[in-house]
Amino acid sequence: MASRSFRVSMSRCLRTPSSLLHHPSRRRHQSSWAATVSAAQTLFNNAKPDPNAPIVDPLRTVAKEMKFLTGNIRQLLGSGHPALDTVAKYYTRSEGKYVRPMLVLLMSRATALTPKAAPSTPLPPINRPLSPEQILVDENPSAPEFTPLTSTSAIDGTYDTKGGDADVLPSQRRLAEIVELIHTASLLHDDVIDHSVARRGAASANIEFGNKMAVLAGDFLLGRASVALARLRHPEVTELMATVIANLIEGEFMQLKNTARDEANPVWTDEIVSYYIQKTYLKSASLISKSCRSAAVLGGSSPEVIEAAYAYGKNLGLAFQLVDDMLDYTVSEAELGKPAGADLELGLATAPLLFAWKDNAELGALVGRKFAEPGDVQRARALVASSTGLEQTRALAQQYVDNAIQAISFFPPSDAKDGLVEMCTKVMKRRK
Numbered sequence: 252m253a254s255r256s257f258r259v260s261m262s263r264c265l266r267t268p269s270s271l272l273h274h275p276s277r278r279r280h281q282s283s284w285a286a287t288v289s290a291a292q293t294l295f296n297n298a299k300p301d302p303n304a305p306i307v308d309p310l311r312t313v314a315k316e317m318k319f320l321t322g323n324i325r326q327l328l329g330s331g332h333p334a335l336d337t338v339a340k341y342y343t344r345s346e347g348k349y350v351r352p353m354l355v356l357l358m359s360r361a362t363a364l365t366p367k368a369a370p371s372t373p374l375p376p377i378n379r380p381l382s383p384e385q386i387l388v389d390e391n392p393s394a395p396e397f398t399p400l401t402s403t404s405a406i407d408g409t410y411d412t413k414g415g416d417a418d419v420l421p422s423q424r425r426l427a428e429i430v431e432l433i434h435t436a437s438l439l440h441d442d443v444i445d446h447s448v449a450r451r452g453a454a455s456a457n458i459e460f461g462n463k464m465a466v467l468a469g470d471f472l473l474g475r476a477s478v479a480l481a482r483l484r485h486p487e488v489t490e491l492m493a494t495v496i497a498n499l500i501e502g503e504f505m506q507l508k509n510t511a512r513d514e515a516n517p518v519w520t521d522e523i524v525s526y527y528i529q530k531t532y533l534k535s536a537s538l539i540s541k542s543c544r545s546a547a548v549l550g551g552s553s554p555e556v557i558e559a560a561y562a563y564g565k566n567l568g569l570a571f572q573l574v575d576d577m578l579d580y581t582v583s584e585a586e587l588g589k590p591a592g593a594d595l596e597l598g599l600a601t602a603p604l605l606f607a608w609k610d611n612a613e614l615g616a617l618v619g620r621k622f623a624e625p626g627d628v629q630r631a632r633a634l635v636a637s638s639t640g641l642e643q644t645r646a647l648a649q650q651y652v653d654n655a656i657q658a659i660s661f662f663p664p665s666d667a668k669d670g671l672v673e674m675c676t677k678v679m680k681r682r683k
Contacts, residue, residue, distance in 0.1 A: 536568025
């Protein structure tokens with residue numbers, strides 16, 4: 252883990268991008284990105300890992316809850332329509348990394364030991380429907396022998412709490428499942444938008460079933476996630492997670508442009524990086540930040556703890572995407588489980604290229620035409636490789652990671668807190 256001085260300095264550096272996320276009007280008052288990243292690079296290069304630090308396995312900390320995650324998700328996705336059932340469950344055949352639900356469960360356990368707000372009225376069971384069953388099963392009243400498309404057992408069955416830990420509430424476990432449903436829906440939609448050919452080492456859903464079925468399956472996942480979310484009967488959490496879905500779309504629209512003005516011959520400015528960070532927050536970090544916050548809200552945590560959970564998720568989410576941008580340049584397709592170098596092929600300028608662009612105006616022309624001409628992608632990769640773009644991206648990711656750790660520093664010692672810190676370390680080390 253980095254030294255205390257490193258963490259404090261990183262926290263100071265982080266104020267610029269953090270404020271930009273919520274106060275766009277203050278941009279002109281912020282220090283330049285060049286100074287921010289330069290400071291991050293210096294501190295990152297001078298930081299030394301602690302060889303005596305104990306090895307922590309975050310998964311082991313919440314293994315009881317994670318054991319039933321895939322089964323519960325598949326139960327939520329059950330449909331009486333065979334084709335829809337198959338497509339909706341396609342990405343659950345091979346278990347993913349489950350980073351997001353794991354973070355929800357770790358945050359739930361870590362905040363169980365923190366100060367609580369005033370006691371609230373216990374909520375009803377999370378599977379109890381709000382509407383009459385005959386309305387929810389979508390049965391045609393004029394065809395009494397028709398099999399309902401929506402299986403009542405898919406969501407309404409008794410929630411399986413066996414193996415769970417008392418520190419994690421059933422509502423928090425369900426939240427972890429909802430988060431994975433939203434994330435998987437975004438993958439289905441993204442793969443269509445990006446013309447992806449592989450996901451998790453297999454053919455992507457759009458290749459296997461076609462674009463229309465992949466999009467519809469993603470919509471179905473969001474619908475089922477919304478039903479499960481409503482049954483938590485917590486307005487604030489519903490508001491938070493519904494906002495995430497809107498953020499995903501807003502971020503996708505921002506990604507259609509590499510700069511705010513999307514001009515044909517752009518010139519590098521600090522605003523271009525700020526635009527990228529805002530897009531990254533909406534498209535990638537919002538789900539992590541608001542799900543961590545929701546976990547603390549469901550646990551009845553105090554306002555200070557809720558804000559800390561949100562800050563942790565926001566900073567870790569930004570770091571996660573920055574590292575992902577680096578891997579697109581540095582890791583092979585075999586390691587990633589999906590095509591490497593896909594961002595440039597899609598015309599997208601991510602952090603490594605944006606930082607390289609500052610010192611090489613030639614990249615501006617390539618960004619302006621979205622790397623569409625023959626040789627543009629290869630030239631862009633070569634220019635990034637010969638620059639400090641990757642190093643600056645890693646330094647900024649470390650900056651966000653360090654701030655995430657600092658956000659939860661006041662949490663009481665626990666295996667779950669150690670797991671949250673270790674997740675930050677794993678983000679920086681990941682190869683896929």
